[in-house]
Amino acid sequence: MTRSEGSEDGIRLAVSTVILTMRRDGSAAPRIALPLVRRTRAPHAGDWALPGGWLDVREGLAAAAARTLAETTGLAPSYLEQLYAFGAVDRAPGRVISVVYWALLREDLVDQQLAERRSAGVEIENVEWFDASDLPTLAFDHARIVEYAAWRLRNKAGYSRVAQGFLPPEFTLADLREAYETILGRKLDPANFRRQVDATRTLIPTNAFRTGSHRPARLYRDATDVELADRGPLASDETRTS
Amino acid sequence: MTRSEGSEDGIRLAVSTVILTMRRDGSAAPRIALPLVRRTRAPHAGDWALPGGWLDVREGLAAAAARTLAETTGLAPSYLEQLYAFGAVDRAPGRVISVVYWALLREDLVDQQLAERRSAGVEIENVEWFDASDLPTLAFDHARIVEYAAWRLRNKAGYSRVAQGFLPPEFTLADLREAYETILGRKLDPANFRRQVDATRTLIPTNAFRTGSHRPARLYRDATDVELADRGPLASDETRTS
Known part of the structure; x- marks a missing residue:
């Protein structure tokens, strides 16, 4: 395979992460929640998107997921697993393949990590947590991605720990x-x-x-x-x- | 996200497919087998590789997997599922992310499809079938990919049909x-x-x-x-x- 055999021109590669926690507010039943990042520019400005960014040519896929997750949300999951590569032709302007990871993080570690970032003077902006069952308008095909991650979690609960x-x-x-x-x-x-x-x-x-x-x-x-x-x-x- | 936010330059996207069948020769116990394509040019000339090729900017990932599988092996699986995106930095010259699919195909349909291709005058070259447990030298990280596909198959047998x-x-x-x-x-x-x-x-x-x-x-x-x-x-x- 040489470069001239195929066309990769105009294809860009992004990574995103669905990071889920189980949240408990007071005595209510716990819920699955995830952080989303509000987009500040077009396309989909003002909508919410999964934490993520572009893959750097010198970094592995999981490393890129961890880096962009840390940069956008300040979070570092103990467990990160590849979910799926989303690549529908019309999912974004131009052609963007998103390799999506998913991660679980205990609620107490979420709180601990964010407190550490704050005390280190790191500002996390435009990030909010949402119940997986009550999401705002999501950019791109991110609603479908979150839906798939929740399905994978349910499915996986049937045969793993x-x-x-x-x-x-x-x-x-x-x-x-x-x-x-x-x-x-x-x-x-x-x-x-x-x-x-x-x-x-x-x-x-x-x-x-x-x-x-x-x-x-x-x-x-x-x-x-x-x-x-x-x-x-x-x-x-x-x-x-x- | 705009193009200037990240670097996707030099990142190329390929698709490959691990297509497995269960082969029976005479009365021996059946074995899992897959077709490989002998590489005719560098890198890894002479080694065997998974059927695949470059993603076209106007085609979906699964469509690209089906197309390149048909072009190289003449096979059309009834079932095609995304396996994993492999993206280690040093897995190929330059930077190549391979979105790998896996497929199962009944042995009688393999024979039928290849007979149809032959009678249509289509020549399938440089393709041979190998037992998954007795593979030749594979190009790139394809040995690891086949190993992962076999693991997924075993694993999946535990909770699906x-x-x-x-x-x-x-x-x-x-x-x-x-x-x-x-x-x-x-x-x-x-x-x-x-x-x-x-x-x-x-x-x-x-x-x-x-x-x-x-x-x-x-x-x-x-x-x-x-x-x-x-x-x-x-x-x-x-x-x-x-």
């Missing part, structure tokens, strides 16, 4: 169930859930308990030596409830 | 189990397999039977109104045998 991305290293079974319920948008039976989690043997009980207004709940942590995929506690649940 | 992509519209449970065994590289217990398939309710028994040297085996077809993902007959198997 993706929900743990919203939780601190130690959590109760109720915390884990709530994360899955938030992702899937439906209630799960606590006894069934516990049985399925037990069957996967991916959680390690600690000797610590959370105490409070309820009876003490044991804290668990992830068995990090077990592969993430194919073993989610909801895999057989998804089949059974179909 | 991907194995059906290797089978004709009507098949026996033994056919389906053999396809899963070929993908996963291990034997599955026939009774367990049947129970799991039954539980997913994704197969519809027909009134037809295959007869031959064994006792007649009922033919099944896919329940095409059921979603592909999250309901694979092996989802709970993968969990149990872990």
